[in-house]
Amino acid sequence: MNDRSLRITCAVGALIFSSVCLCATGEEPEWPIIPKPLSVTRSAGSFLIGDNTDIIAGPNAGKASSYLAQRLRKASGYAIPIREWESDDGLSTRIALRLGSPLTPDRPFDPGREGYRLTVSRTRIDITAAYPAGLFYGVQTLLQLLPPQVYSNNAGALRMDELLLPLVEVTDRPRFGWRGLMIDVSRHFFSKEQLKKTIDAMAVHKLNVLHLHLTDDPGWRIEIEKYPRLTTVGAIGDRTNPEGPERWYFSKEDIREIVEHAARHHIMVVPEIDMPGHSMAAARAYPQFFDGHRTFNPANAETYEFVKDVLVEVMELFPSGYLHFGGDEVRDHRWADIPGIRTFMEENGYTDLKEVEGHFDRFVADFIVEKGYTPIGWDDIVEFEINPNTIVQWWLHLRPEARDHAVRKGHRVIISPTNYLYFDYPNGPGEPGAPWEGNDNGPNSFELIHQWEPVPDTYSQEEESRIMGLQANLWTEFVKTNEYYEYMIFPRLSALAEIAWSPKGAKDLDNFKKRLHVQCQRYEAMGLNYRVFGDWPSDFSYLTH
Ligand code: ACM
Numbered sequence: 184m185n186d187r188s189l190r191i192t193c194a195v196g197a198l199i200f201s202s203v204c205l206c207a208t209g210e211e212p213e214w215p216i217i218p219k220p221l222s223v224t225r226s227a228g229s230f231l232i233g234d235n236t237d238i239i240a241g242p243n244a245g246k247a248s249s250y251l252a253q254r255l256r257k258a259s260g261y262a263i264p265i266r267e268w269e270s271d272d273g274l275s276t277r278i279a280l281r282l283g284s285p286l287t288p289d290r291p292f293d294p295g296r297e298g299y300r301l302t303v304s305r306t307r308i309d310i311t312a313a314y315p316a317g318l319f320y321g322v323q324t325l326l327q328l329l330p331p332q333v334y335s336n337n338a339g340a341l342r343m344d345e346l347l348l349p350l351v352e353v354t355d356r357p358r359f360g361w362r363g364l365m366i367d368v369s370r371h372f373f374s375k376e377q378l379k380k381t382i383d384a385m386a387v388h389k390l391n392v393l394h395l396h397l398t399d400d401p402g403w404r405i406e407i408e409k410y411p412r413l414t415t416v417g418a419i420g421d422r423t424n425p426e427g428p429e430r431w432y433f434s435k436e437d438i439r440e441i442v443e444h445a446a447r448h449h450i451m452v453v454p455e456i457d458m459p460g461h462s463m464a465a466a467r468a469y470p471q472f473f474d475g476h477r478t479f480n481p482a483n484a485e486t487y488e489f490v491k492d493v494l495v496e497v498m499e500l501f502p503s504g505y506l507h508f509g510g511d512e513v514r515d516h517r518w519a520d521i522p523g524i525r526t527f528m529e530e531n532g533y534t535d536l537k538e539v540e541g542h543f544d545r546f547v548a549d550f551i552v553e554k555g556y557t558p559i560g561w562d563d564i565v566e567f568e569i570n571p572n573t574i575v576q577w578w579l580h581l582r583p584e585a586r587d588h589a590v591r592k593g594h595r596v597i598i599s600p601t602n603y604l605y606f607d608y609p610n611g612p613g614e615p616g617a618p619w620e621g622n623d624n625g626p627n628s629f630e631l632i633h634q635w636e637p638v639p640d641t642y643s644q645e646e647e648s649r650i651m652g653l654q655a656n657l658w659t660e661f662v663k664t665n666e667y668y669e670y671m672i673f674p675r676l677s678a679l680a681e682i683a684w685s686p687k688g689a690k691d692l693d694n695f696k697k698r699l700h701v702q703c704q705r706y707e708a709m710g711l712n713y714r715v716f717g718d719w720p721s722d723f724s725y726l727t728h
Contacts, residue, residue: 214327214328214349214351214698215327215697215698215700215701215702216324216327216328216353216698217327217388217677217680217681217695217698217699217702218388218389218677218680218681218683218684218685219681219684219685219694219695219698220324220353220354220355220685221298221354221355221356221685221686222352222353222354222355223351223352223353224351224352224353225349225350225351226350226351227350228305228349228350229347229348229349229350230276230303230304230305230306230307230308230347230348230350231344231346231347231348232255232261232263232278232343232346232347232348233276233343233346234261234343235276236263236276236277236278237263237264237265237266237276237277237278238251238252238263238264238265238266238277238278238279238280239265239266239267239268239277239278239279239280240265240266240267240268240280240281241268241279241280241281241282241283242268242281242282243282243315244268244280244281244282244315244318246315246318246319246447246449247280247310247315247318247319247321247322248265248280249265250319250322250447250448251263251278251280251322251325251326252265254326254333254334255333255346256338257335257336257337257338258332258333258334258335258336258337258338258340258341258708259333259338259340259341259342259343259345259346260338260339261343261346263278268281276306276307277307277308278307278308278310278325279307279308279309279310280310280318280321280322281309281310281311281318282311282312282313282314282315282318283311283312283313284311284313292354293356294312294313294314294317294354294356295313295317295356295357296313296314296316296317296360297314297316297317297320297356297357297360297389297391298312298313298317298320298354298355298356298357299311299312299317299318299320299321299324299353299354299355299356300312300321300352300353300354300355301321301324301325301351301352301353301355302351302352302353303325303328303348303349303350303351303352304350305350308325308348310322310325315449316391316449317356319386319448319449320355320389320449321353321355323386323387323389324353324355325348326387327705328348328349328351329341329345329346329347329348330345331701331702331704331705331707331708332345332704332708333708334387334705334708334709335708335709336710340708357389357683357684358683358684358685358686358687359650359651359652359653359683359684360391360651360652361391361392361597361651361652361653361654361683362388362389362390362391362392362652362653362654362679362680362683362684363390363391363392363393363394363453363597363599363652363653363654363655364381364385364390364392364393364394364654364655364656364657364672364676364679365393365394365395365396365455365599365654365655365656365657366378366381366393366394366395366396366657366659366668367396367399367656367657367658367659368395368396368397368404368431368433368659369396369397369398369399369400369401369402369403369404369421369464369659370399370401370402370421370422370658370659370660371401371421371422371423371659371662371663372402372404372421372431372432373659373665373668375433375437375440375441377665377668378393378395378441379441379444380709380710380711381393381672382441382444382445382448382450383448383709384672384673384676384706384709384711385448385450385676386448386449386450387705387709388676388677388679388680389680389684390450390676390679390680390683391449391450391451392450392451392452392453392652392654393445393450393451393452393453394452394453394455394507394654394656395452395453395454395455396455396457396656396658397433397454397455397456398417398455398456398457398461398462398464398465399457399461399462399463399464400461400462400463400464400477401420401421401422401425401463401464402417402418402419402420402421402431402432402464403417403418403432403464403465403468404418404431404432404433405432405433405438405454405456405497405500406432406433406434406435406438407492407493407496407497408435408496409492409493409496410468410469410489410492410493412468412469413464413465413468413469413493414430414432415430415468416467416468417464417465417467417468418430418431418432418464422659422660423663435500438500438501439500442500442501442502451502451503451504451505452501452503453501453503453505453506453507453559454497454500454501454506454507455507455508455509455559456493456494456497456506456507456508456509457507457508457509457510457511458479458490458508458509458510458543458547459478459479459481459510459513459516459540459543459544460477460478460509460511460512460513460514460515460516461477461509461511461512462477462478462479463476463477466478469489471483471485472485472486472489474516474517474518474520474521475517475520475521476515476516476517477515477516478513478515478516478517478518479543480518480521481518481524481527481539481540481542481543482518482521482522482523482524482526482527482539483521483523487546490546490547490550491550494506494508494547494550494551494554495554498551498554498556504555504556504557505556505557505558505559505574506551506556506557506558506559507558507559507560507576508544508547508548508551508558508559508560509560509561510544510547510560510561510563510564511560511561511562511563511578512561512563513540513563516536516540518536518539519536524539527539537566540567541566541567541568541569544560544564544567544569545567545568545569545570548560548564548569548570548572548573549570552570552572552573557572557573557574558570558572558573558574559573559574559575559576559597560573560574560575560576561575561576561578562575562576562577562578562579562582562585562586562589563585565585565588565589565592565594571592571593571594573594574594574595574596574597574651575589575594575595575596575597576596576597576599576654577589577596577597577598577599577600578599578600578601578605578656579600579601580600580601580602580603581601583639586598587639590642590646590649590650591646593649594649595649595650595651596649596650596651597651597652597653597654598637598638598650598652598653598654599653599654599655599656601619602627603627603631603632603635603637604627604632604653604654604655604656604679605617605627605655605656605658606627606655606656606657606671606672606675606676607656607657607658607659607660607661607662607671608626608627609626609627610626610627610628610629610671610675610714611626611628611714612626614626614714615661615667616661616671617658617660617661627675628675629674629675629677629678629699629716630678630692632675632678632679632682633678633681633682633690633692633695634690634692635682636682636687637650637653637682638650638687652683653679653682653683655672655675655676655679657671657672665712666712669711669712669713670712670713670714671714672713673706673711673712673713673714674699674702674703674706674713674714674716675714677699677702678695681695696716699716703715703716
């Protein structure tokens with residue numbers, strides 16, 4: 184283990200918590216909420232959640248209400264009752280969650296799909312939002328007004344007299360609609376329990392997309408009934424032990440469990456089936472559809488039937504409406520040697536194998552659109568004329584022209600460049616992480632991420648509107664253990680959440696760091712490993728062995 188004594192003491196949090204009632208309005212908020220809300224106004228006084236407090240839930244407020252009740256019960260043991268909206272007398276000590284317009288004549292505010300208004304007064308707490316997701320995020324902010332131990336599952340973590348809230352009015356909504364994290368479960372597999380723990384932590388950060396990189400060369404990690412060898416053969420081993428003997432994959436039941444858990448936290452799960460490259464695991468299982476190496480055989484008509492069958496089964500499991508088909512790094516294919524390739528090219532009027540790659544990508548994107556889903560591909564696909572509904576995920580920061588080209592062609596774009604948002608890259612000098620290309624801007628520290636403006640200032644308003652949001656990616660070539668995984672994600676996830684949610688503009692790093700100290704206590708309460716900042720241990724061997 185790393186040196187826990189270096190971890191943050193309660194002092195910072197206690198200082199911030201005790202100073203709250205004295206603070207005037209209008210200054211930079213000291214309240215340790217991450218991501219920082221659009222507006223926080225405080226006034227003197229406090230509200231104590233006591234054993235006469237209940238929750239009243241309007242229609243469609245059930246999910247947010249039960250999440251709040253569960254959190255309070257798990258951390259403090261207090262089983263706060265949830266009542267129907269009709270029982271609201273408008274007066275007594277209540278936490279009222281309802282859908283409606285959070286607009287008041289003196290303070291116009293458009294909450295969008297995910298915004299909310301949270302008001303803590305002396306007698307009651309109100310959370311109002313236009314949609315259920317907003318109520319859920321209002322609850323997250325409410326919890327961050329309580330001590331960090333509110334995120335603990337140990338019922339003794341908080342005493343009842345610690346359920347004390349400052350009087351505040353928060354109006355809040357996200358800057359971007361897509362706030363994501365990708366986990367590569369192919370190179371090293373991570374269990375559904377670890378993914379659920381990740382989802383819990385994402386929810387605290389108001390993130391809303393979990394992208395699962397389910398297939399790649401080292402392993403195929405999702406059950407497909409029509410092609411059982413994908414898991415009886417393709418799921419054997421990982422990057423460390425390619426020969427197995429273990430098999431690692433999610434059954435359909437596992438996937439449903441993960442998707443349901445995510446949905447309870449307003450997080451959608453987006454599957455990625457990477458093709459036509461990065462497919463060695465599937466090629467081991469069904470070589471007849473591949474090029475003798477790691478790439479699909481585009482000249483075989485049966486390949487396309489295989490692709491369709493697999494994608495249909497995948498779509499059935501993921502109601503998100505998005506399907507990522509990869510499309511990246513189709514570099515070392517062996518297409519020139521496969522039988523039938525010349526005929527295939529002649530029939531289609533192609534003179535270059537690059538056009539064959541475009542053919543394959545177009546087929547897959549069109550098929551996904553035909554099925555009513557939205558395709559996503561890594562930015563390599565912008566070389567081709569591809570279905571305009573396809574979302575392009577920009578990853579190689581050395582190739583900004585791919586991002587710009589996609590935006591100008593009218594594609595929607597997710598920003599996740601190697602610099603800044605590859606969480607497999609080191610946090611700091613000399614720290615563990617991937618040594619790949621494109622990491623020429625120093626480590627991807629949380630400071631670097633926090634200070635970064637992800638949209639080029641040369642973009643027109645229309646171009647900017649095509650940027651759906653931001654996503655960090657945890658590739659796992661080197662990440663083998665849950666501890667290492669969490670170390671790479673936290674606290675960088677907090678910086679990601681802040682730039683994805685909080686308004687564009689000046690970024691006060693010192694203020695963020697103060698809030699981050701408290702966030703680290705929340706990580707502790709959630710049982711997460713994280714990279715300590717300030718002084719940190721120089722012995723990382725516990726991560727990589
Ligand atoms: C990628 O990192 N190959 C998308």
